[in-house]
Amino acid sequence: MLIAQVSDLHVCAPGQLANGVVDTNAMARAGLRAVAALQPRPDALLLSGDLVETGGAASYAHLLELLAPIDLPLYPVAGNHDEREALAEAFGGRAGPHTARLPGFWQYAASLGPLRLLVLDTVVPRQGHGALCARRLDWLDQRLAEDATPTVVAMHHPPFATGIGHMDAMGLLDGAEALEAIVRRHGHVQAILCGHLHRGIQVRFGGTVASVCPSTAHQIALNLLQSSADGYVMEPPAFQLHLWHGGRLVSHTVPIGDFGGTQPFA
Template sequence: MLIAQLSDLHIRADGRPAYGIVDTAGMLAACVVQLQRLDPQPDAVLVTGDLADHGRPADYALLRELLAPLAMPLFLLPGNHDEREALRAAFPGPRFDHLSQESGFVQYAVDLGPLRLLALDTVVPQQGHGVLCAQRLDWLERRLAEDPRPAIVAMHHPPFATGIAHMDAIGLLQGAAELDAILRSHPQVERVLCGHLHRAIQARFGGTLASTCPSPAHQIALDLRAGAPDCFTLEPPGYQLHAWRGGRLVTHTVVLGDWPGPYRFCEDAPPAH
């Protein structure tokens, strides 16, 4: 089982670059091309929130067009930039039935052969921070109790502080301690996969590993100073590949773009293909 995780696409249909600089649609299109070239192909693509920049129907229509070349199942989560109803309306049909309403939240459980994917909705409408209320946490606990198979929990806001202060201020501000306790009581959770930070960051949490994913567009500046300004950079964009092999989930962070190589570790050998 091979899962590609994308996050923080920030697609906008108005033709203007995000923050006047970032061509998010063009960068996602390049990412889709690179995903199509992978051998082996991912069995599924998970997108952990901030799909659109403004949550408008036209943004999701463009997003659907950009993702259409991917033949594998797509599993989408909302982030703080998204609007639940517009997201659900834009992605009807058998490839997106998991977006059906779960008590008003975009939460769902999916069987992925040897794994289960449990998607959590951390969105607070019109706010940057995230919340896991009792209703959402109860749903997760019931899903974990009903099946002991190895599970991935996916959510937009990471449940741990990263040290990037302006992002931690709009992180998961409610429910992290309760989530920690639930995960500790269900050791089948292999990973908590998150977005929001536009960087690859890992931390122990709930007796397992929680991580965030880089963006195929812009990255949050790595600045750990107290009071650092909220800035982004045009570091190489990326995504992650999560490979389930031999009862273990192994994660690779992939840098997007065309780079020299691959070369053999031998001076006289021809280039590898």
């Protein structure tokens, strides 16, 4: 089982730029082409939130155009730039097979062969930060209790502080401790896959690994000063591949771009 994860595409309506500067549409197109060209071919594509920049129908329509060549089951996650209702409408006939949708949230379960995927909704409408309320957490606890299949949990907001001050201020501000307790009770959680931070970051969490996927577009500047101001940097975009191999989930970060191809060692 091979899962490709792309995150924080921030797709805009055609002709628009994110933040008035970044051509996220062109960068999303390049990233998705890189995923489509992979060998071996992934079994599923996880889209870990902030799929569009402003949440409107035109942005989601453009996103679906960009995704049209990707002949893979799609598993979208809602991010703070997304709108639940618009996302659900856009992916109503395009999302991969899933069950147990939690009413009122974009939260669901999916079977991926030897793995199970549980997608959490951390959205607080019209806010940058995230939260997990009792309903969403109870749903996760129930899903983990009912099935001991090795499980991957996907969510947009990372459930841990990173040291990047302005991003931690709009992280998962409610529910992280309860989430960690739930995950710790269920030892079959292989990883928690996140977005939002536009950087590759990993940490131990609840007895497993929580991981952040870089963005297909701009990255958040790595500034670990306590007084760090917000900002982004045009470091190389990337996506991640998660391979179920030998009873373990092995994760790789893949830069997007033309780096001259593979060269043999002398």
